[in-house]
Amino acid sequence: MKIGGSASALAAFAAAGLLKTTQAMANAWNKTGFESKALPDALKALGAAGATESRDIVITAPDIAENGAVVPIEVVSRIPNTQSISIIAEKNPFPLAATMDLANGAEPYGYVRIKMGQTSNVRVVVKADGKFFSAVKEVKITVGGCG
Amino acid sequence: MAEPMKIRALLKGDVADIRVLVAHPMETGQRRDAAGALVPAHFIQSMIVTHNGKPVYEGQWSQAISRNPVFAVRVKGAKVGDKIVVSWTDNKNDKRSDETTVAAG
Numbered sequence A: 001m002k003i004g005g006s007a008s009a010l011a012a013f014a015a016a017g018l019l020k021t022t023q024a025m026a027n028a029w030n031k032t033g034f035e036s037k038a039l040p041d042a043l044k045a046l047g048a049a050g051a052t053e054s055r056d057i058v059i060t061a062p063d064i065a066e067n068g069a070v071v072p073i074e075v076v077s078r079i080p081n082t083q084s085i086s087i088i089a090e091k092n093p094f095p096l097a098a099t100m101d102l103a104n105g106a107e108p109y110g111y112v113r114i115k116m117g118q119t120s121n122v123r124v125v126v127k128a129d130g131k132f133f134s135a136v137k138e139v140k141i142t143v144g145g146c147g
Numbered sequence B: 001m002a003e004p005m006k007i008r009a010l011l012k013g014d015v016a017d018i019r020v021l022v023a024h025p026m027e028t029g030q031r032r033d034a035a036g037a038l039v040p041a042h043f044i045q046s047m048i049v050t051h052n053g054k055p056v057y058e059g060q061w062s063q064a065i066s067r068n069p070v071f072a073v074r075v076k077g078a079k080v081g082d083k084i085v086v087s088w089t090d091n092k093n094d095k096r097s098d099e100t101t102v103a104a105g
Helices: A002-015 A039-046
Strands: A057-060 A064-067 A071-077 A082-089 A096-102 A109-114 A120-128 A131-143 B006-012 B015-021 B044-051 B054-061 B070-076 B083-090 B095-101
Touching: A039 A082, A039 A096, A039 A120, A057 A120, A057 A131, A071 A082, A071 A120, A071 A131, A082 A109, A096 A109, B006 B083, B006 B095, B015 B044, B015 B083, B044 B070, B054 B070
Parallel strands: A064 A131
Antiparallel strands: A057 A071, A071 A109, A082 A096, A082 A120, A096 B054, A109 B070, A120 A131, B006 B015, B015 B070, B044 B054, B044 B083, B083 B095
16 A cells, blocks of 8 residues: 555645656656547547647558457657657547657657557547647458457 | 566667567456456556656556557667666556667667
């Protein structure tokens, strides 16, 4: 319980804005976002409800994925000062799959393999200079991978 | 204790291409076992990559990341011999950290 206790104390400090380190980005796990069951709620939890559609986000993913348990998603952002990349499988039971914060020389690039329950748009949200941008790519799923 | 991660960091120009394979079940909490009981959720929530001690990637992950996750990060301004450390924490507070050095690509 000691560990849990100190973690929640840290979270409280972070929430109060008392814990600011220059090196660590150290954002707390976005519980509200990850527990959102609908796209608008997930976007809201990211602060990205008013994201601008952008062609400068390049999503590489299969048009048709036979196995929804392993869908490779590659993202390249051409938006200057990209700070974070989030991946959302719009029709998953919990759409928000991951948020990746990038800093200290990390390229505006992301690659990860996700599970998709059914054919859906994969939405990528990019935060750059504090503003939000997004793009979508449809991935057709033959066998769902959320079960 | 979780198995070690496989980390490959190759320098291409001045960009280190870091690819990581993690051994983790990434249970969604929605899957049922043979007896029909729900298998509890067990997944990595935090994935951090540092380059010479500075964080370059801080991933917040959900149960939607595939089993035995594979992910990549690219870091500009890297050199051969730079230290890369990858650390994860899951929802049961299990942790693992592994490291490698950047190799010529």
